Amino acid sequence: MKKTVSEGENLEDLTQKLREYIKVGTPAERRIAKYFSEHMNELPFETASSVADRLELSPMTVGRFLRSLGYHGLDGIKVHLKENVAPVTLQLPSVLEQLQKDAGESRPLAAQIVEQVEMLQHIYNLASQPQWRDAVANILSARNVYIAADPSLAALGRHFYERLTMARDHVLFLDGANGSYVELLGPGSEESLLVIIDSPRFVASRLLARSARRAGHKVLLATGQFTEWAHEFANITLSLPPQRANGRDCLASMMSLLELIAMAVAQAAGETAENRMRRIEELQATFAHAPLR
Numbered sequence: 001m002k003k004t005v006s007e008g009e010n011l012e013d014l015t016q017k018l019r020e021y022i023k024v025g026t027p028a029e030r031r032i033a034k035y036f037s038e039h040m041n042e043l044p045f046e047t048a049s050s051v052a053d054r055l056e057l058s059p060m061t062v063g064r065f066l067r068s069l070g071y072h073g074l075d076g077i078k079v080h081l082k083e084n085v086a087p088v089t090l091q092l093p094s095v096l097e098q099l100q101k102d103a104g105e106s107r108p109l110a111a112q113i114v115e116q117v118e119m120l121q122h123i124y125n126l127a128s129q130p131q132w133r134d135a136v137a138n139i140l141s142a143r144n145v146y147i148a149a150d151p152s153l154a155a156l157g158r159h160f161y162e163r164l165t166m167a168r169d170h171v172l173f174l175d176g177a178n179g180s181y182v183e184l185l186g187p188g189s190e191e192s193l194l195v196i197i198d199s200p201r202f203v204a205s206r207l208l209a210r211s212a213r214r215a216g217h218k219v220l221l222a223t224g225q226f227t228e229w230a231h232e233f234a235n236i237t238l239s240l241p242p243q244r245a246n247g248r249d250c251l252a253s254m255m256s257l258l259e260l261i262a263m264a265v266a267q268a269a270g271e272t273a274e275n276r277m278r279r280i281e282e283l284q285a286t287f288a289h290a291p292l293r
Contacts, residue, residue: 142193
Protein backbone atom coordinates (compact mmCIF):
# COMPACT_ATOMS: atom_id res chain seq x y z
CA MET A 1 0.00 0.00 0.00
CA LYS A 2 3.04 2.30 0.13
CA LYS A 3 2.80 3.75 -3.33
CA THR A 4 2.65 7.37 -4.44
CA VAL A 5 -0.75 8.80 -5.36
CA SER A 6 -1.17 8.88 -9.13
CA GLU A 7 -3.05 11.54 -11.06
CA GLY A 8 -5.76 9.06 -11.98
CA GLU A 9 -6.70 8.26 -8.41
CA ASN A 10 -9.84 9.84 -7.00
CA LEU A 11 -11.62 10.11 -3.67
CA GLU A 12 -13.02 6.60 -4.06
CA ASP A 13 -9.46 5.24 -4.14
CA LEU A 14 -8.56 7.19 -1.00
CA THR A 15 -11.75 6.07 0.73
CA GLN A 16 -11.01 2.44 -0.15
CA LYS A 17 -7.47 2.70 1.25
CA LEU A 18 -8.82 4.14 4.49
CA ARG A 19 -11.34 1.28 4.77
CA GLU A 20 -8.53 -1.23 4.36
CA TYR A 21 -6.48 0.39 7.11
CA ILE A 22 -9.51 0.46 9.42
CA LYS A 23 -9.79 -3.31 8.95
CA VAL A 24 -6.17 -4.52 8.96
CA GLY A 25 -3.97 -1.63 10.09
CA THR A 26 -2.10 -1.24 13.36
CA PRO A 27 -4.03 0.33 16.26
CA ALA A 28 -2.56 3.75 15.41
CA GLU A 29 -3.28 3.35 11.70
CA ARG A 30 -6.86 2.32 12.43
CA ARG A 31 -7.39 5.41 14.60
CA ILE A 32 -5.98 7.76 11.96
CA ALA A 33 -7.87 6.08 9.11
CA LYS A 34 -11.13 6.25 11.06
CA TYR A 35 -10.57 9.93 11.86
CA PHE A 36 -9.77 10.76 8.22
CA SER A 37 -12.85 8.86 7.01
CA GLU A 38 -15.20 10.61 9.44
CA HIS A 39 -13.70 14.10 9.10
CA MET A 40 -12.82 14.32 5.41
CA ASN A 41 -14.37 17.80 5.04
CA GLU A 42 -12.33 19.11 7.96
CA LEU A 43 -8.92 17.91 6.75
CA PRO A 44 -8.20 21.08 4.71
CA PHE A 45 -8.15 22.96 8.05
CA GLU A 46 -5.93 20.45 9.88
CA THR A 47 -2.18 19.93 10.19
CA ALA A 48 -0.31 16.73 10.98
CA SER A 49 0.33 18.12 14.47
CA SER A 50 -3.33 19.00 15.10
CA VAL A 51 -4.43 15.51 13.99
CA ALA A 52 -1.76 13.97 16.23
CA ASP A 53 -2.98 16.05 19.18
CA ARG A 54 -6.60 15.03 18.63
CA LEU A 55 -5.70 11.34 18.48
CA GLU A 56 -2.98 11.49 21.15
CA LEU A 57 -0.37 10.25 18.72
CA SER A 58 2.96 11.67 17.59
CA PRO A 59 3.20 13.84 14.43
CA MET A 60 5.75 11.31 13.14
CA THR A 61 3.13 8.55 13.34
CA VAL A 62 0.66 10.66 11.39
CA GLY A 63 3.38 11.50 8.85
CA ARG A 64 4.24 7.82 8.34
CA PHE A 65 0.57 7.02 7.79
CA LEU A 66 0.25 9.77 5.18
CA ARG A 67 3.31 8.44 3.35
CA SER A 68 1.81 4.96 3.40
CA LEU A 69 -1.22 6.43 1.62
CA GLY A 70 1.08 7.88 -1.01
CA TYR A 71 1.22 11.49 0.23
CA HIS A 72 4.32 13.41 1.29
CA GLY A 73 2.31 15.17 4.00
CA LEU A 74 -1.11 16.51 4.86
CA ASP A 75 -0.72 19.23 2.23
CA GLY A 76 -0.70 16.49 -0.40
CA ILE A 77 -4.02 15.12 0.75
CA LYS A 78 -5.44 18.65 0.85
CA VAL A 79 -4.51 19.18 -2.80
CA HIS A 80 -6.01 15.82 -3.70
CA LEU A 81 -9.25 16.70 -1.93
CA LYS A 82 -9.41 20.11 -3.61
CA GLU A 83 -8.93 18.58 -7.05
CA ASN A 84 -11.45 15.79 -6.59
CA VAL A 85 -14.30 17.21 -4.53
CA ALA A 86 -17.32 17.93 -6.69
CA PRO A 87 -18.37 21.58 -7.00
CA VAL A 88 -20.92 22.65 -4.40
CA THR A 89 -23.57 23.13 -7.07
CA LEU A 90 -23.26 19.47 -8.05
CA GLN A 91 -23.55 18.39 -4.43
CA LEU A 92 -26.71 20.41 -3.74
CA PRO A 93 -29.31 17.85 -4.88
CA SER A 94 -27.97 15.12 -2.59
CA VAL A 95 -27.47 17.59 0.27
CA LEU A 96 -31.03 18.89 -0.01
CA GLU A 97 -32.40 15.35 -0.26
CA GLN A 98 -30.63 14.42 2.98
CA LEU A 99 -31.82 17.59 4.72
CA GLN A 100 -35.42 16.96 3.70
CA LYS A 101 -35.16 13.40 4.93
CA ASP A 102 -33.76 14.56 8.27
CA ALA A 103 -36.44 17.25 8.54
CA GLY A 104 -39.08 14.58 7.94
CA GLU A 105 -37.61 12.69 10.90
CA SER A 106 -38.32 15.69 13.14
CA ARG A 107 -34.75 16.94 13.40
CA PRO A 108 -35.15 20.65 14.29
CA LEU A 109 -31.86 21.88 12.81
CA ALA A 110 -32.54 20.17 9.48
CA ALA A 111 -36.03 21.68 9.39
CA GLN A 112 -34.59 25.14 10.00
CA ILE A 113 -31.99 24.75 7.24
CA VAL A 114 -34.56 23.43 4.75
CA GLU A 115 -36.73 26.44 5.49
CA GLN A 116 -33.81 28.83 4.99
CA VAL A 117 -33.05 27.22 1.62
CA GLU A 118 -36.69 27.70 0.63
CA MET A 119 -36.49 31.33 1.78
CA LEU A 120 -33.41 31.90 -0.39
CA GLN A 121 -35.26 30.39 -3.34
CA HIS A 122 -38.14 32.80 -2.63
CA ILE A 123 -35.74 35.78 -2.54
CA TYR A 124 -34.13 34.62 -5.79
CA ASN A 125 -37.55 34.54 -7.46
CA LEU A 126 -38.44 37.89 -5.89
CA ALA A 127 -35.34 39.44 -7.48
CA SER A 128 -36.89 38.96 -10.92
CA GLN A 129 -40.12 40.75 -9.97
CA PRO A 130 -41.01 44.42 -10.71
CA GLN A 131 -41.09 45.37 -7.01
CA TRP A 132 -37.45 44.31 -6.61
CA ARG A 133 -36.38 46.53 -9.51
CA ASP A 134 -38.50 49.37 -8.10
CA ALA A 135 -36.83 48.96 -4.71
CA VAL A 136 -33.34 49.17 -6.21
CA ALA A 137 -34.24 52.15 -8.40
CA ASN A 138 -35.83 54.08 -5.54
CA ILE A 139 -32.95 53.44 -3.15
CA LEU A 140 -30.57 54.90 -5.74
CA SER A 141 -32.71 57.85 -6.84
CA ALA A 142 -34.11 59.10 -3.51
CA ARG A 143 -32.67 62.32 -2.14
CA ASN A 144 -32.23 60.65 1.26
CA VAL A 145 -32.69 57.08 2.41
CA TYR A 146 -33.87 56.50 5.96
CA ILE A 147 -33.89 53.06 7.56
CA ALA A 148 -36.09 52.25 10.54
CA ALA A 149 -36.45 49.11 12.63
CA ASP A 150 -37.54 48.06 16.06
CA PRO A 151 -34.75 48.43 18.67
CA SER A 152 -34.55 44.62 18.87
CA LEU A 153 -33.50 44.61 15.19
CA ALA A 154 -31.22 47.64 15.43
CA ALA A 155 -28.13 45.58 14.57
CA LEU A 156 -29.86 44.39 11.39
CA GLY A 157 -30.83 47.94 10.48
CA ARG A 158 -27.35 49.29 11.09
CA HIS A 159 -25.80 46.57 8.95
CA PHE A 160 -28.15 47.43 6.08
CA TYR A 161 -27.33 51.11 6.56
CA GLU A 162 -23.60 50.39 6.36
CA ARG A 163 -24.05 48.30 3.22
CA LEU A 164 -26.04 51.05 1.47
CA THR A 165 -23.49 53.72 2.39
CA MET A 166 -21.04 51.76 0.23
CA ALA A 167 -23.17 52.63 -2.81
CA ARG A 168 -24.55 56.11 -2.12
CA ASP A 169 -24.58 59.21 0.10
CA HIS A 170 -27.28 60.45 2.46
CA VAL A 171 -28.26 57.21 4.16
CA LEU A 172 -29.36 57.38 7.80
CA PHE A 173 -30.46 54.76 10.32
CA LEU A 174 -33.29 55.86 12.62
CA ASP A 175 -33.18 54.09 15.96
CA GLY A 176 -36.18 56.01 17.28
CA ALA A 177 -34.31 56.83 20.48
CA ASN A 178 -35.51 60.43 20.53
CA GLY A 179 -39.12 59.25 20.13
CA SER A 180 -39.87 61.71 17.33
CA TYR A 181 -38.26 60.57 14.05
CA VAL A 182 -37.64 64.27 13.41
CA GLU A 183 -34.80 63.42 11.02
CA LEU A 184 -37.41 61.97 8.67
CA LEU A 185 -40.46 64.08 9.47
CA GLY A 186 -38.80 67.45 10.07
CA PRO A 187 -38.24 70.12 7.40
CA GLY A 188 -35.69 69.61 4.65
CA SER A 189 -36.18 65.88 4.15
CA GLU A 190 -38.47 65.96 1.11
CA GLU A 191 -38.28 63.42 -1.74
CA SER A 192 -36.82 60.78 0.57
CA LEU A 193 -37.33 57.06 0.90
CA LEU A 194 -38.11 55.33 4.18
CA VAL A 195 -37.12 51.66 4.43
CA ILE A 196 -39.05 49.91 7.20
CA ILE A 197 -37.62 46.60 8.44
CA ASP A 198 -40.86 45.21 9.78
CA SER A 199 -41.36 42.72 12.61
CA PRO A 200 -44.14 41.85 15.05
CA ARG A 201 -42.34 43.86 17.74
CA PHE A 202 -42.18 47.04 15.66
CA VAL A 203 -45.53 48.38 16.83
CA ALA A 204 -44.83 51.88 15.47
CA SER A 205 -44.24 50.67 11.91
CA ARG A 206 -47.76 51.42 10.62
CA LEU A 207 -47.88 54.89 12.16
CA LEU A 208 -44.38 55.63 10.90
CA ALA A 209 -45.26 54.53 7.35
CA ARG A 210 -48.46 56.62 7.35
CA SER A 211 -46.61 59.67 8.71
CA ALA A 212 -43.87 59.30 6.09
CA ARG A 213 -46.39 59.11 3.25
CA ARG A 214 -48.23 62.19 4.54
CA ALA A 215 -44.90 64.03 4.64
CA GLY A 216 -44.36 63.25 0.96
CA HIS A 217 -41.89 60.37 1.28
CA LYS A 218 -41.98 56.97 -0.37
CA VAL A 219 -42.04 53.86 1.80
CA LEU A 220 -40.28 50.55 1.11
CA LEU A 221 -41.52 47.80 3.43
CA ALA A 222 -39.41 44.69 4.05
CA THR A 223 -41.52 42.24 6.01
CA GLY A 224 -41.72 38.61 7.02
CA GLN A 225 -45.34 38.72 8.14
CA PHE A 226 -48.75 39.50 6.69
CA THR A 227 -49.19 43.28 6.91
CA GLU A 228 -52.71 44.41 6.12
CA TRP A 229 -51.73 48.07 5.84
CA ALA A 230 -48.95 47.51 3.29
CA HIS A 231 -51.16 48.24 0.24
CA GLU A 232 -52.29 51.52 1.82
CA PHE A 233 -49.07 53.02 3.18
CA ALA A 234 -46.18 51.25 1.41
CA ASN A 235 -45.19 52.15 -2.15
CA ILE A 236 -43.09 49.00 -2.47
CA THR A 237 -43.33 45.78 -0.45
CA LEU A 238 -40.74 43.00 -0.34
CA SER A 239 -42.37 40.11 1.49
CA LEU A 240 -40.96 36.91 2.90
CA PRO A 241 -43.22 33.91 3.55
CA PRO A 242 -44.18 33.45 7.22
CA GLN A 243 -41.73 31.22 9.06
CA ARG A 244 -43.01 27.71 9.79
CA ALA A 245 -40.32 26.12 11.97
CA ASN A 246 -40.99 28.41 14.92
CA GLY A 247 -42.88 31.59 15.69
CA ARG A 248 -39.89 33.84 16.25
CA ASP A 249 -38.70 36.65 14.01
CA CYS A 250 -37.04 35.23 10.90
CA LEU A 251 -33.74 37.06 11.32
CA ALA A 252 -31.66 34.91 8.96
CA SER A 253 -34.15 35.32 6.11
CA MET A 254 -34.53 39.06 6.67
CA MET A 255 -30.74 39.40 6.79
CA SER A 256 -30.48 37.57 3.47
CA LEU A 257 -33.16 39.77 1.91
CA LEU A 258 -31.47 42.99 3.01
CA GLU A 259 -27.99 41.78 2.08
CA LEU A 260 -29.07 40.80 -1.44
CA ILE A 261 -30.99 44.03 -2.04
CA ALA A 262 -27.89 45.96 -0.92
CA MET A 263 -25.77 43.95 -3.36
CA ALA A 264 -28.26 44.69 -6.13
CA VAL A 265 -28.08 48.41 -5.33
CA ALA A 266 -24.27 48.40 -5.46
CA GLN A 267 -24.33 46.49 -8.74
CA ALA A 268 -26.85 48.91 -10.27
CA ALA A 269 -24.79 51.90 -9.10
CA GLY A 270 -21.85 50.51 -11.07
CA GLU A 271 -18.76 52.72 -11.30
CA THR A 272 -20.22 55.25 -8.85
CA ALA A 273 -20.34 52.61 -6.12
CA GLU A 274 -16.88 51.31 -7.01
CA ASN A 275 -15.36 54.80 -6.75
CA ARG A 276 -17.17 55.42 -3.48
CA MET A 277 -15.93 52.16 -1.97
CA ARG A 278 -12.37 52.98 -2.98
CA ARG A 279 -12.69 56.40 -1.35
CA ILE A 280 -14.08 54.84 1.83
CA GLU A 281 -11.14 52.43 1.96
CA GLU A 282 -8.70 55.32 1.50
CA LEU A 283 -10.31 57.28 4.32
CA GLN A 284 -10.38 54.25 6.59
CA ALA A 285 -6.66 53.73 5.97
CA THR A 286 -6.01 57.40 6.72
CA PHE A 287 -7.83 57.49 10.05
CA ALA A 288 -7.15 53.93 11.23
CA HIS A 289 -3.68 54.81 12.52
CA ALA A 290 -4.23 58.45 13.45
CA PRO A 291 -2.09 59.39 16.50
CA LEU A 292 -3.86 59.87 19.83
CA ARG A 293 -4.02 63.42 21.17
